[in-house]
Amino acid sequence: MGTSLTDTSDWQALQQHLDNAKTWQMRDLFARDPVRFDKFSAEAAGLFLDYSKNIVDEKTLSLLFALARDAQVEAKRDAMFAGKEINRTEHRAVLHTALRRPRGDKLLLDGKNVVADVHAVLDRIADFTDRVRSGAWRGFDNREITDIVNIGIGGSYLGPKMTCQALRPFAHPRLKSHFVSNVDGHDLDALLPQIDPATTLFIISSKTFSTSETMTNAQSARAWFLKSAPEAELPKHFVAVSTQLDLVTAFGIAPENMFPFWDWVGGRYSVWSAIGLSLALSIGIDNFKAFLAGAHAMDTHFQTAPLEKNLPAIMALTGIWNRNFFGSTSISIAPYHQDLAAFPGYLQQLEMESNGKRVQMDGAPVAVATCPVIWGDTGTNGQHAYFQMLHQGTDITPVDFIAALKPLHHLENHQVRLLANCFAQSEAFMRGKNADEVRADMTAQGLPEDEIARLIPHRTFPGNRPSNTILMDELTPSTLGALIALYEHKVFVQGAIWGINSFDQWGVELGKVLAKNIETELTGQPQAAQHDSSTNGLIARARAVL
Numbered sequence: 157m158g159t160s161l162t163d164t165s166d167w168q169a170l171q172q173h174l175d176n177a178k179t180w181q182m183r184d185l186f187a188r189d190p191v192r193f194d195k196f197s198a199e200a201a202g203l204f205l206d207y208s209k210n211i212v213d214e215k216t217l218s219l220l221f222a223l224a225r226d227a228q229v230e231a232k233r234d235a236m237f238a239g240k241e242i243n244r245t246e247h248r249a250v251l252h253t254a255l256r257r258p259r260g261d262k263l264l265l266d267g268k269n270v271v272a273d274v275h276a277v278l279d280r281i282a283d284f285t286d287r288v289r290s291g292a293w294r295g296f297d298n299r300e301i302t303d304i305v306n307i308g309i310g311g312s313y314l315g316p317k318m319t320c321q322a323l324r325p326f327a328h329p330r331l332k333s334h335f336v337s338n339v340d341g342h343d344l345d346a347l348l349p350q351i352d353p354a355t356t357l358f359i360i361s362s363k364t365f366s367t368s369e370t371m372t373n374a375q376s377a378r379a380w381f382l383k384s385a386p387e388a389e390l391p392k393h394f395v396a397v398s399t400q401l402d403l404v405t406a407f408g409i410a411p412e413n414m415f416p417f418w419d420w421v422g423g424r425y426s427v428w429s430a431i432g433l434s435l436a437l438s439i440g441i442d443n444f445k446a447f448l449a450g451a452h453a454m455d456t457h458f459q460t461a462p463l464e465k466n467l468p469a470i471m472a473l474t475g476i477w478n479r480n481f482f483g484s485t486s487i488s489i490a491p492y493h494q495d496l497a498a499f500p501g502y503l504q505q506l507e508m509e510s511n512g513k514r515v516q517m518d519g520a521p522v523a524v525a526t527c528p529v530i531w532g533d534t535g536t537n538g539q540h541a542y543f544q545m546l547h548q549g550t551d552i553t554p555v556d557f558i559a560a561l562k563p564l565h566h567l568e569n570h571q572v573r574l575l576a577n578c579f580a581q582s583e584a585f586m587r588g589k590n591a592d593e594v595r596a597d598m599t600a601q602g603l604p605e606d607e608i609a610r611l612i613p614h615r616t617f618p619g620n621r622p623s624n625t626i627l628m629d630e631l632t633p634s635t636l637g638a639l640i641a642l643y644e645h646k647v648f649v650q651g652a653i654w655g656i657n658s659f660d661q662w663g664v665e666l667g668k669v670l671a672k673n674i675e676t677e678l679t680g681q682p683q684a685a686q687h688d689s690s691t692n693g694l695i696a697r698a699r700a701v702l
């Protein structure tokens with residue numbers, strides 16, 4: 157078993173430094189250093205990162221960069237990009253970055269150039285999406301496709317849905333995107349009355365093509381379709397994205413209607429593959445390629461920029477500082493952009509399925525806390541819901557603010573108000589409002605002294621609450637690609653430092669197995685001896701009504 161992270165001299169130096177850092181107030185750090193913003197901000201691939209509103213100074217950062225270097229982050233990063241088998245519990249390379257490499261690049265895996273394979277599939281996606289978008293692809297009664305339904309869950313759903321929403325202004329005007337993920341029949345049931353089988357294209361998206369939720373929804377969609385058209389018409393309305401050709405064929409989808417990808421693409425990293433088919437249909441192949449290029453620009457930055465200027469590394473390290481040293485248990489993601497409404501949910505899978513781990517690569521328990529809870533909602537909506545807790549609650553929750561400076565709408569006044577709110581919130585978290593300031597305000601308002609004294613504790617803001625702000629000029633395919641890749645690599649750096657495998661997800665297995673058993677008991681013979689009284693009681697109550 158390797159050395160525990162907490163025993164390393166880097167960790168201990170940070171621990172000692174913390175004694176000092178705990179006494180700092182960010183408002184004093186800003187007052188003392190007029191160029192703090194310039195010092196603690198960086199830019200790459202169309203994204204600007206302001207991390208100056210973290211409780212850090214130059215020494216904190218140099219200790220954090222040393223931690224990353226001694227944890228071999230750079231060598232581990234290079235191993236990932238080179239296609240080494242870094243997912244050692246599943247014996248797989250981790251090569252989502254190959255999905256965004258330009259045509260003509262070369263990366264050999266088991267003697268095959270995977271970049272050539274990627275572009276061969278991209279060419280098929282280009283051809284298919286062009287035909288659907290232009291109207292050349294027709295449904296069974298010769299009408300154009302109007303509705304695209306992606307059936308998939310987890311990474312086969314969150315990425316397509318989030319990106320289609322985020323790039324709504326780029327969408328084809330005729331094509332409406334829908335997403336069905338939940339095995340709960342209410343999901344598909346709510347959609348079916350809105351669509352016409354003759355003008356709907358279903359994309360069955362599943363890496364394994366055996367995920368129970370997806371296969372259940374796919375079978376139901378197929379049965380619904382076959383009420384309106386004969387089986388021979390299925391190829392015009394059902395395509396698949398998967399790594400499992402046999403299972404796709406067995407479902408009744410012809411190989412020419414299947415878009416493949418590879419086991420070296422993790423589900424939560426798969427939006428760049430054919431799993432992004434619904435996005436490519438919506439925004440067109442050129443925009444889809446711009447999306448890939450934006451991510452590739454972030455990849456190149458991650459690979460080449462020194463850690464001190466490296467956006468993913470900086471976000472990862474300030475995140476570790478907040479999580480492991482200041483003890484924050486969650487991060488709130490606050491996109492000040494309505495089209496990024498699904499981004500916090502997307503990051504939940506990316507971060508929590510990747511780094512929600514409790515043992516190191518070598519099987520030993522991790523000595524420190526790993527992935528924090530990731531949650532959030534759009535600004536300004538969150539301000540009127542849970543920001544109260546972020547400002548004055550007992551927990552300190554770092555916030556990632558994300559905003560595009562220029563809107564893609566033409567409504568007056570909105571954008572200035574939106575950005576003002578975004579910047580005001582991070583300022584308020586950082587500065588707070590102390591008792592003297594609160595007193596001065598209330599005195600100016602002419603409140604009586606006893607009322608002022610009573611209200612001061614309630615109206616005081618402790619401040620010193622960390623945040624990052626990520627800005628882009630506009631939310632475009634390219635900046636969205638860079639933004640997602642930024643978080644992917646942040647997750648990578650944190651996983652590398654914690655010494656965990658960010659690329660498996662064994663934690664989702666147990667529930668799947670138990671659900672299979674319980675499913676048979678709900679309709680067949682109960683196996684009471686297998687369960688506790690609670691589970692037996694719940695099964696019995698359901699059996700009584702099913």
Ligand code: F6P
Pocket residue numbers: 309310311312361362363364365366367370423424509661664
């Ligand atoms: O939740 C577990 C998981 O394996 C995710 O990692 C994955 O994105 C999701 O299920 C869907 O898997 P598939 O694409 O194989 O249907």
